[in-house]
Each structure stands twice: as C-alpha cells, then as structure tokens.
Amino acid sequence: MAETMRRLPAQRRSRETVQRILDAAESLLVTVGYERAVESPALLVEKSGVSKGAFYAYFTSPDMAMETLALDYMERSTAMADDFAAEDYGSWEEVTARAISTYSGYYRNPAVRELWLNGHLSPVAVAADERANLYIATRLWETLRRIEPERTTRLEVVHCAVAIEILDYLLRFAFRHEPDGNAQLIAESIVAMTEYLRTRIG
Structure with missing residues (x-):
C-alpha cells in the first residue's frame, strides 16, 4: 500500500x-x-x-485514492521486473524480448490509460513512476550483464534506462487513441528499443 x-x-x-x-x-x-x-x-x-x-x-x-491506485500499479510493474530478472536466458535478445512482452500490454488496462495517458498522475505519482522505470532499467541491466557478461561490458544502467524510456513513451504513443494499441506503432517501439540496445552492446 x-x-x-x-x-x-x-x-x-x-x-x-x-x-x-x-x-x-x-x-x-x-x-x-x-x-x-x-x-x-x-x-x-x-x-x-x-x-x-x-x-x-x-x-x-x-x-488520494487514485494516487494510491497509481502507486500500486507501479509496485506491480517493479515486481514484474523482478520476475523477468529471475529467469534464465540464452542471449541478450531473449532478455530484451521478455522485458518487452512483459510491459507491452501494460497500457491495455483502461484504468492505466486513464491515469497515465490523460495526464492524471499527481506529482508524487510522476516521481514514483520515474523511480519505477529506473528500477526496471536496473533489473534489465543486471540481467543482461548476468546472461552475457563479456558482450555487455560497455553497457551501463543509463543505457538500459534510455531503452526503457524509449519503450514506455512509444507504447504510450501506440495506445493513445486505440485501446488495444496500434500494432504498427507497438512493433516500431520494439524495434526502437532493441536496436538502441544493440548499438550499446555492440
């Protein structure tokens, strides 16, 4: 709570x-x-x-009840990051694909869309949202480093933070006018995040 x-x-x-x-x-x-x-x-x-x-x-x-509800959604999102970080993967692409599949459906929830996409997050919730995204990025970074330590030596938390923000903002764009999301925009958000990480992993 x-x-x-x-x-x-x-x-x-x-x-x-x-x-x-x-x-x-x-x-x-x-x-x-x-x-x-x-x-x-x-x-x-x-x-x-x-x-x-x-x-x-x-x-x-x-x-305040709405703010509490928003914060509860963020707690769920960080718990999802712990879940995908706990699994084993064969490559960094598999890690990224799992992270994407975990969060690409987040905005299908109509209550989430009403709070996030229509600008109803309080300043407290906005700050918590930023912390949640950083936590998710950190768990992504830890998982990528664990799965492919040699290939990810140049990868930093900030790179994963940028990747998560790319995915988050583009997913908001994809779900802004369509409850199920614009399939083409969702696909493009996946490409954007994956290719950005590819440039940082090398």
Missing part, C-alpha cells in the same frame, strides 16, 4: 476495506473517467460500499 495514504491498514479487515476502495476507484476510472470519479467522495464511497468514516480513515480525498 502507498505511503501517501492517511494511514496504512494494519489488520486484515482494514486491508480489505482499503482494497474495496481501490477496486471501486479502478472501476470508476473505467466507467466514468477520472474527473467525474474525483469530483465528490460520495461516488467512490457508494461504489466501494464502505462508510464515509472508513473512507476518510485512510484517504483525505478521492484524488
């Missing part, structure tokens, strides 16, 4: 209450959009089925 909450839920029942609020926030993002979802706590309270007191015990506003 995000540290920006009013307080963190300690007991199972409290965690379940917070999760109901976050599930409701995600549902509202998809059905009514961010602006409508945050204009009043009443909609989020009603959708989650919790009392107003329970809502305010953890969140000061619907915006």
Whole structure:
C-alpha cells in the first residue's frame, strides 16, 4: 500500500476495506473517467460500499485514492521486473524480448490509460513512476550483464534506462487513441528499443 495514504491498514479487515476502495476507484476510472470519479467522495464511497468514516480513515480525498491506485500499479510493474530478472536466458535478445512482452500490454488496462495517458498522475505519482522505470532499467541491466557478461561490458544502467524510456513513451504513443494499441506503432517501439540496445552492446 502507498505511503501517501492517511494511514496504512494494519489488520486484515482494514486491508480489505482499503482494497474495496481501490477496486471501486479502478472501476470508476473505467466507467466514468477520472474527473467525474474525483469530483465528490460520495461516488467512490457508494461504489466501494464502505462508510464515509472508513473512507476518510485512510484517504483525505478521492484524488488520494487514485494516487494510491497509481502507486500500486507501479509496485506491480517493479515486481514484474523482478520476475523477468529471475529467469534464465540464452542471449541478450531473449532478455530484451521478455522485458518487452512483459510491459507491452501494460497500457491495455483502461484504468492505466486513464491515469497515465490523460495526464492524471499527481506529482508524487510522476516521481514514483520515474523511480519505477529506473528500477526496471536496473533489473534489465543486471540481467543482461548476468546472461552475457563479456558482450555487455560497455553497457551501463543509463543505457538500459534510455531503452526503457524509449519503450514506455512509444507504447504510450501506440495506445493513445486505440485501446488495444496500434500494432504498427507497438512493433516500431520494439524495434526502437532493441536496436538502441544493440548499438550499446555492440
């Protein structure tokens, strides 16, 4: 759970209450959009089925609930990086392909598109997003160095950070107007990331 909450839920029942609020926030993002979802706590309270007191015990506003939801997505994205870093690969291309396949579907989630692509991330969430991308890049770098230590001696974390940013920004471009993404733009984002890494690996 995000540290920006009013307080963190300690007991199972409290965690379940917070999760109901976050599930409701995600549902509202998809059905009514961010602006409508945050204009009043009443909609989020009603959708989650919790009392107003329970809502305010953890969140000061619907915006904070949305921020917490965004931060939870970022936690999931870094956990996915740990997953692909834990596997064995035959080449650096296989590592890159797995990283791409892991994240290329991220923007298929309509709630993610509403938060990221429509500019609804808070300053706290934007900073966390940058940290998450750097973490993913670091795990990519560690995996590439582990799989092909001789070929990747010139590769630095900054190169992997640039590669991840290339993929992230181009995927946002691909999903900006199409819920399933523009297939040609997705393909081009994969080429751009892979070829950039190729120039740095040699």
